[in-house]
Amino acid sequence: MLTYFLRRVLYTIPIAIGVSLVCFALIHLAPGDPLSAVMPEGASSETIASLRSFYGFDRPLAIQYLTWLTHVVTGDFGYSIMTRRAVLGEIGPAVFNSLMLGVAAVLIGFTVGLLLGLIAGYAAGSARDRVVTSLAVAGVSVPHYWLGMVLIVIFAVNLGVLPATGMGAGGSTNFAFDWESLKYLVLPAISLSVIPAGIIARTVRGTVAEVLKQDFIQTLYAKGLSPRRICLHVAKNAAPTVLAIIGLQLAQLLGGSILVETVFSWPGTGFLLNTAIFTRDLPVLQGTILVLAMFFVFINLIVDLIQSAFDPRIKRN
Numbered sequence: 001m002l003t004y005f006l007r008r009v010l011y012t013i014p015i016a017i018g019v020s021l022v023c024f025a026l027i028h029l030a031p032g033d034p035l036s037a038v039m040p041e042g043a044s045s046e047t048i049a050s051l052r053s054f055y056g057f058d059r060p061l062a063i064q065y066l067t068w069l070t071h072v073v074t075g076d077f078g079y080s081i082m083t084r085r086a087v088l089g090e091i092g093p094a095v096f097n098s099l100m101l102g103v104a105a106v107l108i109g110f111t112v113g114l115l116l117g118l119i120a121g122y123a124a125g126s127a128r129d130r131v132v133t134s135l136a137v138a139g140v141s142v143p144h145y146w147l148g149m150v151l152i153v154i155f156a157v158n159l160g161v162l163p164a165t166g167m168g169a170g171g172s173t174n175f176a177f178d179w180e181s182l183k184y185l186v187l188p189a190i191s192l193s194v195i196p197a198g199i200i201a202r203t204v205r206g207t208v209a210e211v212l213k214q215d216f217i218q219t220l221y222a223k224g225l226s227p228r229r230i231c232l233h234v235a236k237n238a239a240p241t242v243l244a245i246i247g248l249q250l251a252q253l254l255g256g257s258i259l260v261e262t263v264f265s266w267p268g269t270g271f272l273l274n275t276a277i278f279t280r281d282l283p284v285l286q287g288t289i290l291v292l293a294m295f296f297v298f299i300n301l302i303v304d305l306i307q308s309a310f311d312p313r314i315k316r317n
Contacts, residue, residue: 117204139198
């Protein structure tokens with residue numbers, strides 16, 4: 001297990017370097033001048049040169065990348081062009097807010113998807129299976145930002161039982177784990193959970209149906225094991241695939257919720273990225289994309305390790 005863990009950690013190093021290079025290159029290949037948004041009208045050439053020197057835009061791209069990567073390794077992501085604050089100070093709260101929203105969405109999606117998948121998997125080919133499959137396909141097909149707007153109209157505008165936007169009363173960003181704060185989390189979490197619920201339901205259904213067809217399940221029935229114990233064996237064999245899907249969905253939700261966070265004005269990484277894109281705040285864009293990409297790599301590593309604990313065959317591959 002230790003050898004497998006060390007090998008997987010070593011594999012992440014070149015992946016991390018490649019991710020950082022792609023993040024840096026994509027941002028700098030975009031057209032336009034990032035300083036144009038904050039450049040004072042009629043700025044002198046000395047002012048322009050001073051700003052370019054401060055942000056390092058006057059150096060060759062290779063030098064800019066190496067300098068940026070060296071600072072990032074030490075935790076220095078630079079300073080925002082728009083707010084002039086440290087990028088890490090901007091990203092930290094946004095990552096926490098998105099992680100909280102993503103975990104809530106995955107928990108809802110996992111619970112609903114697991115129940116529906118088990119129902120369909122144990123009744124493969126039946127009417128229940130067709131109903132669950134249809135619901136899963138509909139869940140995957142519905143745009144989450146559109147669903148968010150529909151939920152706002154129903155529960156915030158018409159019924160008035162839940163807030164439409166924000167993270168707290170009066171635009172507060174201090175989240176407390178009580179109902180007054182949690183009610184701001186309900187609608188965006190439900191909006192984001194629909195697609196993971198559909199994906200998990202289809203994955204669990206297919207995996208459970210496949211496991212139930214294997215010979216060892218018939219052997220367990222023949223030995224007289226109770227349906228509950230057989231279900232535990234089915235769950236153990238289906239766990240690696242389901243865990244991989246859950247981990248990937250959590251990583252995807254952390255960086256793929258730009259539209260939902262914008263619709264609900266939720267101050268997460270998606271909302272931060274949306275703002276940085278429109279203002280061309282390159283340091284914030286680079287830092288946020290890199291953090292999200294590294295989080296994705298980290299989640300993949302954790303999922304691989306958990307899968308190897310459930311399925312020893314993975315460590316031999």
